[in-house]
Amino acid sequence: MKIKELTDIEGTPSEMEVIKDRTNYLRGNIEESFAERLTASIPDEDTKLLKFHGSYMQDDRDIRNERAQQKLEPAYQFMIRVRLPAGVATPHQWLTMDNLANTHGNGTLKLTTRQTFQMHGILKWNMKSTIQEMNHALMDTIAACGDVNRNVMSTSNPYQSDVHGEVYDISRELSEHLLPKTRAYHEIWLDEEKVVDSNEAEEVEPMYGRYYLPRKFKIGFAIPPANDVDIYSQDLGFIAILEGGKLQGFNVTVGGGMGMTHGDANTYPQLARVIGFCPPDKVNEVGEKILTIQRDYGNRTDRKNARFKYTVDRLGLDWIRNELNTRLGWEIEEERPFQFDRNGDRYGWIESDGKWHLTLFIENGRVKDFDGYPLMTGLREIAHVHTGEFRLTANQNLIISNVTATNKAKIDALVEKYGLTDGKGNSALRQNSMACVALPTCGLAMAEAERYLPVLISKIEDTLDEAGLRDEEIIIRMSGCPNSCSRPALGEIGFIGKAPGKYNMYLGAGFAGDRLNKMYRENIGEEEILATLKPIFFQFAKERQENEHFGDFVIRAGYVAAVTSGLNFHS
Ligand code: SF4
Secondary structure (H helix, E strand, O other): OOOOOHHHOOOOOOHHHHHHHHOOOOOOOHHHHHHOOOOOOOOHHHHHHHHHHOEEEEEOHHHHHHHHHOOOOOOEEEEEEOEOHHHEEOHHHHHHHHHHHHHOOOOOEEEOOOOOEEEEEEOHHHHHHHHHHHHHOOOEOOOOOOOOEOOOEEOOOOOOHHHHHHHHHHHHHHHHHOOOOOOHHHHHHHOOOOOOOOOOHHHHOOOOOOOOOOOOEOEEEEOOOEOOOOHHHOOEEEEEEEEOOEEEEEEEEEOOEOOOOOOOOOOOOEOOEEEEEEOHHHHHHHHHHHHHHHHHHOOOOOHHHOOHHHHHHHHOHHHHHHHHHHHHOOOOEOOOOOOOOEOOOOOEEEEEOOEEEEEEOOHHHEEOEEOOEEHHHHHHHHHHHOOOEEEEOOOOOEEEEEEOHHHHHHHHHHHHHHOOOOOOOOOHHHHOEEEOOOOOOOOOOOOOOOOOHHHHHHHHHHHHHHHOOOOOOOOEEEEOOOOOOOOHHHOOEEEEEEEOOEEEEEEOOOOOOOOEOEEEEEEEOHHHHHHHHHHHHHHHHHHOOOOOOHHHHHHHOOOOOOEOOHHHOOO
């Protein structure tokens, strides 16, 4: 199928489409801009293109005003995000990231909500060597951001380790299959010899074409009953179907997504829907064809309406299924039954097929040495003795995975020595919490998230203790802006930043990540948040039905309506 040209688009293409058109398959002037040493920044057009290479330019917003008063340019720095399919890293890769964070970054690592490493605070002059060292450890940052398929996620649940391994392999293959084919990344960062320019999109980028996708594209694999990857938040999802413990194939979901814009009802979070079933050996083909449907039919004039969820809602599920079948040349099968029971992680040790796995609670995914809590050092020591893998979970936690019986005692001793928590002693609310980075590095943040949610939870815990709910698992999430990187619309309690210290508060998502929440209070600060939640918690403690989750209760009690489609999110 011939890939559309910009001239084929109805309406005026968005600025980003024009940039993609003129920058020769993601090259632009990135190389020249990074070689220039007069400023720590790079030009605007290159910052937009740089996302496709897995990096954002940022500045330290905590000191922005101070530097402006001193007539200095903002403290420009770069964030680098690794492509790490399914969040699996070797101990060597962990040590590489730890070392880079301490030599070129801000001394911390962020485990993201899409199961990968993010490093902040890298100066322009250290970017190339940082990326090269990652590559030496067999990690890259290609397509970790930008209008392409992002890091492919997969269930971290190690309970069924053989199926987990199989699904991991499939997710990794799909990630490789959907990578952009341009050599721009290798030329710019890895000093590969330049290829001769070509204007033939099908030759250079046979799948994406010259304009790549209209917006980012996210894929996840889930193995029920764990919905830890929030499959309904993904543009494209694969739900593993097992019979007798053996993988049969996947239910295919389309059209999920979390981001929206405050005050614009045409934008909304949406839940993905199942459109059929495919066998394991057809995943790459199905993934590619769905991606090309979005390539050809996604909105390229308005980026706020360009995610696949809007394409699916505009054209309809039946249309998408028919178009997929046409492009495949065969028909996907009827969906198969499945059941999710939760979307969070389970902590502590478990044993599976003679190997041990330890899930550690990493609050908001931030790995650093805190005062009195040397988390980063402890994990570094574990990496020195560990012979299995590290698995980054979709809930920003960490699994020390595939530990031999002999090594378990060594790792236990290090956990003890460095006080690394597996969640014991925390409230269940904290263990089910998640926040995006937000301030001070994210340029889009309207309010704090990662630095504030732990403080807010401490205050909420006082009420939970009074109400006898300390051990009640409630999913709570906070994002610093409606881009919703921490998937707040799937929190039983969700917060989205509106302004410094002010949040929209949402209630009522499903505990298994299968229902959206709904706005309950707009633009409120801490005092009102605590005062609002308190009576609801007490009523929940008193009137809840057996095994009823908080998100279900607030709907039954009439606080909010159930939202099973994003089309009803604002109504
Ligand atoms: Fe930044 Fe918004 Fe994403 Fe948070 S949700 S990291 S504030 S873009």
